[in-house]
Amino acid sequence: MAQTARSNKGKQTAERQRTIQKRADTKAKKSGSGQEKKIPQTGARAYPVPPFPKQHLSKPGTESMLKPEPMCDAPYYLGSRKLEGKAALISGGDSGIGRAVAVLFAREGADVAIIHVDEPTDAEKTKALVEKEGGKCLVMAGDVRDREFCKEAVEQTVKAFGALDVLINNAAFQLHTDAFDELTEEHFDETIRTNLYGYFFLAQAAARKMRPGSAIVNTGSVTGIRGSKNLLDYSMTKGGIHAFTRALSGNLLSKGIRVNAVAPGPVWTPLNPADKEAADVSKFGSDTPMMRPAQPEEIAPAYVFLASPHCSSYITGEILPIIGGY
Numbered sequence: 001m002a003q004t005a006r007s008n009k010g011k012q013t014a015e016r017q018r019t020i021q022k023r024a025d026t027k028a029k030k031s032g033s034g035q036e037k038k039i040p041q042t043g044a045r046a047y048p049v050p051p052f053p054k055q056h057l058s059k060p061g062t063e064s065m066l067k068p069e070p071m072c073d074a075p076y077y078l079g080s081r082k083l084e085g086k087a088a089l090i091s092g093g094d095s096g097i098g099r100a101v102a103v104l105f106a107r108e109g110a111d112v113a114i115i116h117v118d119e120p121t122d123a124e125k126t127k128a129l130v131e132k133e134g135g136k137c138l139v140m141a142g143d144v145r146d147r148e149f150c151k152e153a154v155e156q157t158v159k160a161f162g163a164l165d166v167l168i169n170n171a172a173f174q175l176h177t178d179a180f181d182e183l184t185e186e187h188f189d190e191t192i193r194t195n196l197y198g199y200f201f202l203a204q205a206a207a208r209k210m211r212p213g214s215a216i217v218n219t220g221s222v223t224g225i226r227g228s229k230n231l232l233d234y235s236m237t238k239g240g241i242h243a244f245t246r247a248l249s250g251n252l253l254s255k256g257i258r259v260n261a262v263a264p265g266p267v268w269t270p271l272n273p274a275d276k277e278a279a280d281v282s283k284f285g286s287d288t289p290m291m292r293p294a295q296p297e298e299i300a301p302a303y304v305f306l307a308s309p310h311c312s313s314y315i316t317g318e319i320l321p322i323i324g325g326y
Contacts (some may be wrong), residue, residue: 043075061270063095072100074297082308084109087161092171094123096269100296106135113138144198162194195237212256220263249317258316263321266293289325
């Protein structure tokens with residue numbers, strides 16, 4: 001008798017669950033019929049959404065050739081002297097995230113030195129934007145894979161501004177490879193030397209000049225957290241940057257130097273259009289929950305936060321992901 005009662009209850013539960021399921025299925029069909037998925041806008045102003053024009057840039061990529069041009073001026077961001085009197089060095093500071101960081105650093109009162117590899121037009125535009133904010137800007141062209149150049153870049157920054165308080169390691173090489181067998185030693189070496197050696201060389205040279213209260217902020221990536229099947233070498237270096245950040249933070253803490261990293265998701269910069277095929281560039285960032293890539297000005301405030309002793313004096317060894325809701 002008891003077994004029959006339990007069996008009846010089980011049937012009732014199953015029927016109740018099927019009824020709930022039917023209602024949910026009906027609602028899902030109605031909500032999906034004839035309606036396009038709306039792309040959320042969560043910023044102070046509207047940001048471009050895919051599809052973008054199909055385009056493919058030659059490396060290293062010139063920002064002025066990218067359509068739409070990345071947004072880096074952050075007109076609604078008000079400076080509040082978070083970096084007043086500071087001197088910063090930014091690798092890859094000519095375009096993309098580096099340019100946006102340079103603009104906000106200047107708005108916060110810093111003088112800025114930028115490194116570019118071979119994009120003089122982009123670099124001059126960044127210089128003009130920094131000077132428009134009231135900051136001084138030193139532009140240097142060179143290869144961060146070269147230890148001597150990195151030492152020289154640090155020396156020139158200190159000579160120009162009297163100090164070096166903030167290092168932003170941001171320069172990177174990225175190139176998709178669909179098949180593992182096609183990843184050549186030359187390609188692999190280019191990625192490793194740019195993304196890891198470059199960060200190491202600049203950080204080592206900078207740390208020798210930095211005073212207590214200084215900060216190093218490295219640019220990591222969501223690929224260093226999640227991996228990317230077509231960016232094996234790049235993912236490997238970005239994961240290495242995250243580990244380097246945590247290890248270096250412990251090493252330099254006794255000198256009063258904080259070390260953190262920002263790990264962005266897809267960002268609309270020349271990096272990907274100088275990597276992906278034109279058709280893939282058109283839908284870049286559409287697979288994120290926000291259904292679009294970030295604009296550089298949306299990422300830059302995180303660098304201000306981690307660079308400023310007013311904001312993050314008790315933060316070191318952290319990886320800050322900004323990945324669009326992944």
